[in-house]
Amino acid sequence: MSYLMRTSRLFIWFFLTGLSVTLVLGSGFYLYLRPGLPAAEQLFDIKLQTPLRIFSQDGKLIAEFGEKRRTPVTIEQVPERQLQAFLAAEDSRFYEHFGVDIKGLARAALELASTGHIQSGGSTITMQVAKNYFLSRDRTFIRKFNEILLALQIERELDKNTILELYLNKIYLGNRAYGIAAASQVYYNKPVSDLTLAQMAMLAGLPKAPSAFNPLANPSRALARRNWILGRMKELEMISQDDYEQAVNAELTATYNATETEVDADYVAEMARAEMVRRFGDNAYTDGYSVTLTVDSVKQQTATEALRHGLEAYDRRHGFRGAVGTIDIESLDANELATALRSYPRTGLLIPAVVLKTDDKNGTATLHARVLGPVTMTLDTMTWAQRYRTENLTGPTPKKPSDVLSPGDVVYVKALNNAAPQAADDGRAQPLTDVVQNVALYQVPRVEGALIALTAETGAIEALGGGYSFGQSKYNRAIQAKRQPGSTFKPFLYLNALESGFTPATLINDSPIVLEEKGQEIAWRPQNSSGQFYGPTRLREALYRSRNLVSIRLLRDLGIQPMLDYLKQLKVPTADMPSNLSLALGSGLLSPMELARGMAVIANGGYDVEPFLIRRIEDAQGTAVFNAPDVILCDSDCGNAVEIEKTGLQDTDNNGDTNDDFIVTELSDEPLESVVQAQARRMPRLADERSVYMLHSMMRDVIKLGTGRRANALNRDDLAGKTGTTNEQIDTWFAGFNYQQAVIAWVGFDQPAPLGRNEFGASTALPIWIDYMKVALDQTPSAQMPRPNGIVNVRINADTGKRARPGEEGVFELFREEDEPEVISAEDRGGLGTGDTDDISRQLF
Structure with a gap:
């Protein structure tokens, strides 16, 4: 036997031995690892982590919550060239191999042998799917072997397009x-279908190293990676030479x-996020829920702006408090100024x-604004900036820009077109050589407020504002603040009176009253806001002129405890209501939402109302998991009313009770996941409809003749309301409605303090209400x-208040049939008597 023959046999023996050892080891690894590998079918059951999205009732995006931004797509929605770009970058033989690319693994093995490190990894797209969905990212042999086994299994059970679709929806791209x-x-900022070839190649370069090849963090490396992918696409005949040259020369965008x-x-x-987390826990952020709210996008935007x-x-009425800070402008260039301004938040x-600089001769000031860059401001936008001294006192009107501003002052401005800037706030600045936009001087208000609009019949929240800026303060005053309602409480008092036999024509004496209580050294001497007294006054006039002394006497006649019981009947919270006559002037505490709910009960004719925000919840597949129940108003037959669980925010102010926390929605006792359509909520009558109708008429006079006259600018005949101002002008309100919606506005400081001696509900809250209603009521018919x-x-x-004699001047008034004033007898027609006084002394004194 020749030497060559013996050598060949020896190599064959070594090869077979190596192959056998490899097969034995591979089989051993397979038998060891196979029981722990997941089934490929699980890919169909895996939920991609998709953020929670909140929409208005008309489908406008309000917010998105979740760490990962993801919008799953089907492979049919991805352009062919985008697919080709990923294949050229990651796995050009994807449609040819069986899940594992032997050439790629061999290349990875050579890299390991030559460098001691695994560099490219040799992974196919199928192997990346296995890793991304099932395995860790540890670079170990065990993980790699698991990856190979899973890839083979996935290829056996799924088609190529399904695998590619899973990959495109899972990969992290920075x-x-x-x-x-x-x-x-x-x-x-556009869908995949609208991308250019250069942009497609840029995205295809990201999976390899989302940080290193990120066009925002490292533009030069991203450009090189993009051009390499375009070269691969040309080499693989996926694009033409012309396409390649055009894309390679495209700028980074x-x-x-x-x-x-x-x-x-x-x-x-x-509010919606908190309710979803309360229901679903942290899964709310990842399971792709879509929540449709009751708010209307136009009304909500109007509420925020109003x-x-x-x-x-x-x-601005109370003056300019000065610069919020200073910057040494002499030592900074444009970009450094922009960076320094980032210490001051946008609000x-x-x-x-x-x-x-300021230019007194031309009446202008030049500023450098965050995001906007160089801007100019004229004196006419600064004339309001009288120096603030107290809430009741300001300095003289500025005559020149330097009376208000000095170089280096940091102030707040607003673009004169009133639009939010669209430029990226990345600290980069435009050159200071060119002024690009005009702005007006503003300051971030210290005063706060709330606005709530409810559908009167159902309680659906149409719009809500909880403060000036959520970014400045997360405290939601609409549902969390407990404030004195002042005279906006009086409609509840007058409604009780109307139900108790009083009429709009009943006379109550508006005269001084002194009340002494045990333990009080100083007697209480309540007054009207004008400081004057007007004698016997009809209830109608007393309400629209907001006469305090009439309200106090009326409460005394009705009784304090009966009044508290009546509030409970209306489901107005009484836990923070006083048990004394100051109750008549709104000295208790209510949140704006609680007051809005009470006004909705009056607005809809006396039926119960439960405010709710969530209209519908859908899972990631678009299947409804919750629909808000329908609302049915019932006068007497409410026997089929559903017992429902009141679900709301959980003791948000940590005061030991949740009475003051907003009820987001109402559901049955079943978990939300299993409730697709709750039974209808039957809302019973809480107040006599004839009494409510008379109160509507009286409250319309508040706008026609009384403290709410500014609302006549809306030119509507169906609006009713009530202003409210507490002692020392600490809280100011306007609560108004028509038959279809109830809207309240509140203005005050978070830490209660006087707003100023000339500030009332009619001057602070009512203008907000009018600005909102101007849009909310546009093109809507009268609703009484x-x-x-x-x-x-x-x-x-x-x-x-008695029936007028023939020929006597009089006014028309509403009465229940049984309370209609007596017809004047023939004997009395020529006299001066007033008929039966019915204990007139009680009414007058």
């Missing part, structure tokens, strides 16, 4: 973007694009800016409560 659709929005919300409703979004405008208007539409049976109109003497 900047919190998971999946191709999310990345397209993050980097280019990637910018960071945060999720663009379509409605400014942060307080509403937080509240901000009203608070700014109050703030709503207000943008921090540093004063560069239908007149119930048993109501009559009688012409009365305005001074006596």
Whole structure:
């Protein structure tokens, strides 16, 4: 036997031995690891971590919550060239191999042998799917072997397009973007279908190293990676030479694009987020729920803007408090100024800016504003900036810019077009050589407020504002603040009186009263806001003129405890109500939401109301897991009313009770996940409809003749309401409605303090209410409560409240049929008597 023959046999023996050992070891690894490998079918059951999305009732995005931004897509929704770009970058033989690319593994093995490290890994797209869905990212042999086994298993059970779709929806592409659709929005703010070839190649370069090849963090490396992928696509004949040259020469266009919300409703979004977390725990952030709220996008945006405008208007009336800080402008260039300004947060539409110079001769100031860059401001936008001294006192009107500003001052400004800036707030600045935009001087208000609009019949929240800026303060005053309602409490008192036999024509004496209580050294001497007294006054006039002394005497006649019992009947919280006559003037405590709910009961004719925010919840597949129950109003037959669980925010102020916490929705006792359509909520009558109808008429006079006259600017005949101002102007309100909606506005300081001697509900809260209602009521017909049976109109003497004699001047008044004033007898027609006084002394004194 020749030497060559013996050598060949020896090599064959070594090869077979090696092959056998490899097969034995591989089989051993397989038998050891196979029981712990998941089934490929589990890929169909895996939920991609998709953020929680909150929408208005008309489908506008309000907010998105969740660490990972992801929008799953089907492979049919991804352009072919985008698929080719990923294949060229990651796995050009994807449609040819069986899940494992032997060439790629061999290349990885050579890299390991030559460098001591695994560099490329040799992973196919199928192996990446196995790793991303089932395995850790540890670079170990065991993990790699598991990856190979899973890839083979996945290829046996799933088709190639399904595998590629799973890959495109799972991969991390930097900047919190998971999946191709999310990345397209993050980097280019458009759907995948609208990307250019250069942009497609840029995204395809990200999976290898999302940080290293990120076009925002490392543009040069990202450009090189993009061009390499384009070269691979040309080499693989996926694109033509012309396509390649055009794409390679394209500029980088990637910018960071945060999720663009379509409605400014942060307080509403937080309420919905809290309720979803209460129901689903942390899964709310990852399971892809879509929540449709009751708010209307136009009304909500209007509410946000009306509240901000009203608070700014109050703030400007009380003067300029000065710069919020200073910057040494002499030692900083444009970019350094922009960086320094980032220490001052943007608040709503207000943008921090540093004063560069003032020009008294031309009446202008030049500033450098965060985001906007160089801007100019004219004197006419600064004339309001009288120096603040106290809430009741300001300095003289500025005559020149230097009376207000000095170089280096940091102040807040607003673009004159009143639009939020769209430029990226990345610290980069425009050159100081060119002034690009005009702005007006503003300041962030210290005063706060709330606005709530409810559908009167159902309690659905149409709009809600919980403060000037959620970014400045997360405290939601609409549902968390407990404040004195002042005279907006009086409608509940007058409704009780009407149900107790009083009429709008009943006379009560508006005269001084002194009340002494045990333990009080100083007697209580309540007064009207004018400081004057007006004698016998009809209840109608007393309400629209907001006469305090009449309300106190009326409560004394009704009784304090009966009044508290009546509030309970109306489901107005009484835990923070006093048990004394100051109750008549609204000295108790209610949150704006509680007051809005009470006003909705009056607005809808006397039926119960439960405010709710969530209309519908859908899971990631679009299947409804909750629909808000329908609301049915019932007068007597409410026997089929469903017992429902009141679900709301959990003791948000840590005061030991949840009475003051907003009820987000009402559901049955079953878990939300199993409730698709709750039974209808039957809402019973809480107040007599004839009494409510008369109160509507009286409260319309508040707007026609009384303290709410500013609302006549809306030119509506269906509006009713009540102003409210507490002692020392600490809390100011306007609560108004028509038959379809109830809207309240509140203005005050978070830490109770006087707003100023000339500030009342009519000057602070009512303008906010009007600005909102101007839009909310646009193109809507008049909506007044239908007149119930048993109501009559009688012409009365305005001074006596009795039926007017023939030929005597009088006014028409509403009465229940049984309370209709007696017809004047023939004997009395020529005399001066007033008829039966019915204990007139009690009414007058």
